[in-house]
Amino acid sequence: MRKKYEWFKSIVLILLSVSALTTFAQPYTxxxxxxxxxxxxxxxxxxxxxxxxxxxxxxxTVTLGFDNLAGGTLNYHYTIEHCDAEWNPSNISTAEYLKNYNDDRILNYSYSIATVQKYTHYELTLPNENIAPKIPGNYILKVYDDSDPTKLVLTRKLYVLGPKINIAAEIVxxxxxATRQTNQKVNFTLDYGSLRVQNPNxxxxxxxxxxxxxETAIMNNQPTYIRGTQLIYSDVNINNFAAGNEFRHFDTRTLKLNSQNILHIYRDTANTVMMLTDPDRNKANYTLEYDLDGNxxxxxxxxxxxxIDADYAHMIFSLxxxxxxxxxxxxxxxxFNDYKLDENSKMTFNTTDNKxxxxxxxxxxxxxYTFVWVDKNGKADNNALEGSYFETENDYQVLVYYRPAGARWEELVGFRLLNSTKK
Structure with missing residues (x-):
């Protein structure tokens, strides 16, 4: 009887652990x-x-490049995994979404030349003869150490399109x-043609x-109304984005002289760049500046x-x-830091300078770059220090996903890139 109880207890613990993993698993980023x-x-x-x-x-193809500041040569492997629209694993066999092999080693690397900071640069192109997707959809690219997928080095989102839907869209x-001067609204229409769509919702x-x-993306699960094979998304209450402001920027293409937004450059045993102090830009009126849309x-x-010959510098920012x-x-x-709000991107208040x-x-x-204000309750505000203006130039990505009844994975079937100032 005791053996039976212990067996039952072990099964329950296993089920609970599996349930916990399922419940608390985080989407890829x-x-x-x-x-x-x-x-x-x-x-x-x-x-x-x-x-x-x-x-x-x-x-x-897509290109991945990154540096390892530790130098030397490390044994990096990589793979790609199919995901749904919310970047949860699709939980299907690799044979269903990958051609040839399940993983491969990054063999393309070079050492830095004539730089103060030594590093090794790694590069990868996908798809290639060893790793290639079979089906459309979201894929997470994983780079890991020592052939061990649990030793993740970095992850990147890859979008593989199998176009089956036409997209008409506009920014208004x-x-x-109340938000006409600060927001931009996206209206769009999907035409699925001969695609089998039984339930658009x-x-x-x-x-x-x-x-x-x-972090500001909006998922549309239900069209405003349907007209034949067209799904129309134009409700007054949806897809309304704070336009924000143009990004701040700096230029360190040369470390021999000061350039845009740079106060002073110190070159010794390390490169140090003192930036001009950034002001709070949450003002009444919009000011035109050209930017890279955050890139x-x-x-x-x-x-x-x-x-391999660009150097590194300690960039000192002040606000x-x-x-x-x-x-x-x-x-x-x-x-450059994936918009991560963490200890590395956190700013420290200096009482002497009041900055x-x-x-x-x-x-x-x-x-x-841009500044995000996080209040004492942990709520992030992208516009508190930057302002928000309808005139701001922004790119918008429209991604359409399709999963009919009975399908075991979700496919990316439509894509459209919009710009708020270009028709």
Whole structure:
């Protein structure tokens, strides 16, 4: 009887542990898991900093590049895993979504040349002869150490499109008078043609992102109304984005002289760049500035190959605002740090200067960044220090996902890139 009880108890514990893993599993994100990994770039190979999307079986590729500041040569492996629209694993066999092999080693690496900070640069192109997707959808690219998938180094989101739906979309002022001067609204229509859509509320959903920022993305599960094979999303209360402000930026393509937004450059045993103090920009009126929509480019005017001859510098940022540290904390974010609100992006208040400071170790290039205010309750506000203006130039990504009744995975079947100032 006791043996039977112990057997039953062990089964219950196993089931509870599996349930806990299922309940608390987190969706995949763009993340870096090692402090020595820097300057991660991931883009469609035709254009740097572009949205990492390819058409299935089209010959298009994406490029991944990153540096390891520890130097030397490490044994990095990689794979891609199919996910649903919310970046949860699809839980299907690798044979169903991968061609050839399940994982492979990164063999393309180079050592830095004539830099103060030594590093090894790794590069990878996908799809390739060893790893390639079979079906459309979201894929998470995983890079890990020692052939062990549990030793994650970084993850990146890859979008593989199998176009089956036409998208018509436009950006208009907010329908709400209270936000007409601060927001941008996206209306769109999907035409699924001959695609089998029995229940639009279940079979199709559409994700809208502003400047590829997942924290402000909006998922559309239900059309406003249906007209034949067209699904129309135009309700006055949906897809209304705070337009924000143009990104702040700096230029370190050369460390020999001061350039945009740089106060002073110190070059000794390490490179240190003192930035001009940033002001609080939450003002009444919009000011036109040209930006990169949050992106960054690794560049070096004094070298020939910025992948291996661009150097690193300690970038000292400062922010002047009337907001006091007892009410919250500012964070400095952009694509360069995946918009992560963590200890690395957190700014510290200096009572002597009455300013907030942070130091980031960044590779030479041109960078966009912005400040996010997080109050004492942990609520993030993207516009508290930047303001929000309808005139702001923004990119919007429209991604359409399809999963008919009985299907075991979700496919990416439509994509459209919009710009708020370009028709």
């Amino acid at each position: 763009d993340s870096v898991y090692r402090h020595e990994i820097k300057s991660v770039e991931f883009y469609n190979s035709t254009k740097k900093a572009s949205f990492p999307l390819i058409n299935l079986n089209s010959g298009e 002022p907010s329908s709400d008078n 279940r079979d199709v959903r559409t994700l809208l992102m502003q400047n590829n920022r997942v 960054y480019y690794i560049l070096n005017q004094d070298g020939t190959d910025p992948r 002047s605002t009337a907001r006091q540290p007892n009410t919250g904390t500012p964070y400095i974010v952009g694509r 907030y400071f942070n130091t980031l170790f960044l590779k030479q290039g041109v960078y966009d």
